[in-house]
Amino acid sequence: MRAAVAATLVALVLGGCNALPDKPVRADLYDFGPPPASAAPGASPTAHALVLPEIEASRAFDGLSILYRLGYADAHQLRQYAMARWTAPPTQLVRQRLRETLARDQLVLDSEESAGLARTGGPRPRVLRIQLEEFTHYFETEKQSRAMVRLRCTLLEPTPAGERAVAQRVFSLQSPAPSADAAGGVRALTAAVDAAALEVARWLQQQR
Numbered sequence: 001m002r003a004a005v006a007a008t009l010v011a012l013v014l015g016g017c018n019a020l021p022d023k024p025v026r027a028d029l030y031d032f033g034p035p036p037a038s039a040a041p042g043a044s045p046t047a048h049a050l051v052l053p054e055i056e057a058s059r060a061f062d063g064l065s066i067l068y069r070l071g072y073a074d075a076h077q078l079r080q081y082a083m084a085r086w087t088a089p090p091t092q093l094v095r096q097r098l099r100e101t102l103a104r105d106q107l108v109l110d111s112e113e114s115a116g117l118a119r120t121g122g123p124r125p126r127v128l129r130i131q132l133e134e135f136t137h138y139f140e141t142e143k144q145s146r147a148m149v150r151l152r153c154t155l156l157e158p159t160p161a162g163e164r165a166v167a168q169r170v171f172s173l174q175s176p177a178p179s180a181d182a183a184g185g186v187r188a189l190t191a192a193v194d195a196a197a198l199e200v201a202r203w204l205q206q207q208r
Contacts, residue, residue, distance in 0.1 A: 030066065030186040031087045035100045036194055048208060049107040049125035052099055055091040057132035062089050066182050068137035068145075078136065084182035090135045094151075094193055098130070101197035105205070124158040126166065128204070133170075137177060137185030145177040147188030151196055155207055167207050171196045 060067065064087075065080035086093060102108050109125065134150035151171045156163040173196045177188035 025083065027083045027085045028182065029085055029087050030182070032093055032097055032190045032193065035097065048105075049109060050102065050204070051109050051111060051113075051125050051127040052095065052102065053111045053127065053129060055095045055130045055132050057091045057135075061132050061135045062091050064089060066137070066185060067135070068139060068185060069148075070139050072139065072141055075138075081182040081185075084186075091132055094132060094135070095130075097193050098197050098200060101194075102201055102204070105201060127156040127158065127163060128200075129154045129156060134172075135189065137182075137188065139180065143180050145180050145184065145188070147173075147175045147177060147185060147192040149173045149189065149192040149196055151200070153200060153203070155204070167203075169203055171199050171203075173199070 060078055064085045066084045066086060067078050067080050069075050069078065099108050107125075131152040132150075133152055134148050136148050137145055138148045139145040149172070152168070153171065154168045155166040157166050158164075173192040175188045175191040175195065177184040
């Protein structure tokens with residue numbers, strides 16, 4: 001009898017363990033990684049200062065989701081990877097990457113630092129406003145895909161009457177994805193942003 005009771009208890013315990021819910025699976029977290037050493041334009045820092053405010057974007061590109069489009073099915077529909085997330089909104093990641101690249105050639109300030117500089121009576125630097133218009137992993141086929149990044153950059157000159165537009169340009173960059181998954185999309189998006197940062201830096205040098 002005791003043996004039967006013990007066997008029953010063991011069965012109940014094992015059954016209870018099997019009934020426990022599985023541990024929640026956490027999404028993989030991604031950022032752009034360290035900046036490439038080759039990102040430096042090669043010029044020494046100068047006295048030219050630039051204000052780089054927070055980047056603007058639609059709500060779709062201002063969350064933590066890693067987004068993709070299926071061009072062969074419906075390119076107008078934004079989809080998100082279920083088990084992959086950015087560590088910060090793409091607007092913040094892109095701004096940080098741009099600032100790292102632009103700061104190799106000039107002093108880059110945020111809006112608060114610029115306001116402090118203005119209170120001292122010093123010259124007010126130009127402002128670079130950026131809109132993130134596209135930031136997706138785009139699939140031509142189930143196995144072939146690329147990153148698509150589009151930035152609208154507007155360079156503004158501060159005047160007593162307000163900001164005056166100096167120049168504007170749209171930068172559209174693409175980079176092939178090494179794999180047809182979230183990890184491949186992240187690497188392609190990182191490469192596209194790094195290429196865009198270099199192009200923006202060269203463009204700004206032309207505006208001096």
